Amino acid sequence: MCDECRDGPHADVERVLISSEQIDARLCGMALEIADVYAGQDAGLTLAPVMSGAIVFVADLIRKLPLKMKLAMTHVSTYPGATTQAHPPRVVVEPVGDLAGRHVLIVDDILDSGSTLRRVRAMAQERGALSVRSAVLLRKPGKAPPDVPVEFVGFDIDDLFVVGYGLDYDDHYRNFPHVGVLRAGLMP
Numbered sequence: 001m002c003d004e005c006r007d008g009p010h011a012d013v014e015r016v017l018i019s020s021e022q023i024d025a026r027l028c029g030m031a032l033e034i035a036d037v038y039a040g041q042d043a044g045l046t047l048a049p050v051m052s053g054a055i056v057f058v059a060d061l062i063r064k065l066p067l068k069m070k071l072a073m074t075h076v077s078t079y080p081g082a083t084t085q086a087h088p089p090r091v092v093v094e095p096v097g098d099l100a101g102r103h104v105l106i107v108d109d110i111l112d113s114g115s116t117l118r119r120v121r122a123m124a125q126e127r128g129a130l131s132v133r134s135a136v137l138l139r140k141p142g143k144a145p146p147d148v149p150v151e152f153v154g155f156d157i158d159d160l161f162v163v164g165y166g167l168d169y170d171d172h173y174r175n176f177p178h179v180g181v182l183r184a185g186l187m188p
């Protein structure tokens with residue numbers, strides 16, 4: 001862990017699960033996988049990051065992607081406030097940008113039950129996307145339902161509640177540079 005991460009709110013993180021260096025290296029690999037699929041396609045590519053959790057992931061990923069693309073941010077809320085119990089996903093802000101006739105790549109921080117991606121995939125299809133694929137940084141095991149395909153996965157992790165690199169607890173810790181686990185007692 002770097003020096004500046006030892007103090008302040010970052011001290012709430014008990015351990016680093018995946019370091020920013022490991023994430024950076026994996027993103028280079030993911031970018032190659034994604035570029036392989038979309039390179040040379042006539043219709044345009046639109047990345048649809050699911051805010052706010054995907055904010056850091058998408059910012060790093062797009063700078064490694066040698067593809068012409070547009071961004072259409074969408075905002076979905078699943079874990080409102082200080083809860084770790086998922087609620088049915090609610091689209092808070094519709095994607096800004098046209099998805100019709102575009103190849104849409106949904107970008108999200110983590111695949112847990114799959115309900116968020118299912119909701120966003122349906123929305124992209126309703127809006128006339130030419131194709132819909134998904135990229136997630138993290139995937140929890142044994143939960144991803146078969147009707148929610150995810151073509152690009154950064155890391156498979158254990159079934160833990162993680163924060164950092166965009167992922168929050170009660171809207172905090174998104175700025176922790178690594179993916180980590182909070183100290184016991186900080187979550188209900």
Ligand code: 5GP
Pocket residue numbers: 050053078079086089108109110111112113114115116117160161162163167168169
């Ligand atoms: P799903 O809809 O697949 O159950 O959950 C996906 C969404 O729930 C993610 O986009 C993320 O916002 C939130 N989520 C799921 N698991 C975690 C976790 O371990 N930590 C945090 N911070 N958010 C999570």
Ligand code: MG
Pocket residue numbers: 050051052053054076078108109110116
């Ligand atoms: Mg999310």
